[in-house]
Amino acid sequence: MLTSVTGVFLVACIVELLRRRKLKEKYAFLWVFTGLVIIPLGFFPSALDSVADAVGVASGVSLILFLGVAFLFVICLQLSWEVGRLEEESRTLSEEVALLRIDVRELHERAPENPGRTAGAAPGSRT
Template sequence: MNGPQLVSLVSALAIMAMLFELLRRHRLREKYAVMWGVLSLAAIIGAVFPGLLTGAADLLGLQVPANLLFFLSIVVLLGLTLQLSYELGRTEDQIRTLAEEVALLRMEVERQHDNS
């Protein structure tokens, strides 16, 4: 195993260990942990079997396997960005709804207080 493979493997294993620690401490939700676990597992497989990337690049007709790696990385990052944007939109809607409910409850409490 050469230097870059070793660095990739150690990095992927470190991310996997950090993932389990975040899950253990309840700092990361399970639905995100699955996604990061799959990515870490793919990185480990890619580090242990670097010929897979070369074979896939040859199969797709790419001259440089790194181009496939960069393309896949961009697709994954775009997917993550889309997922997080969706979650952010849902959270903003929930926050707005809760703020409206709190305002209505506060108005009701003030009305009760004024009538007393």
């Protein structure tokens, strides 16, 4: 019964995080699916042992442990890929900003002084 309550609590938390826009939909699907798989295990614990026997695992607990570790491995792999992609994107954006700063500095150095403009005034503003 505790397993089912945990699954319901997990699904409710995911739905609430989605509602508050604290969790992206692309991640929520996986977590909701996990919660929906956990819920029936509390109501039918013998089904887990039947599945374990069918796949050749000694007990349902061992199967859950293996699947949990495999699940966490996949999550870590996906998040590592995402972090690598974001690091590359951040580096590219930093390089583009640096190049734009150089261009702006060069334009300011080449621009003739405007005698009607006061220091610190925005371009195009009248003083």
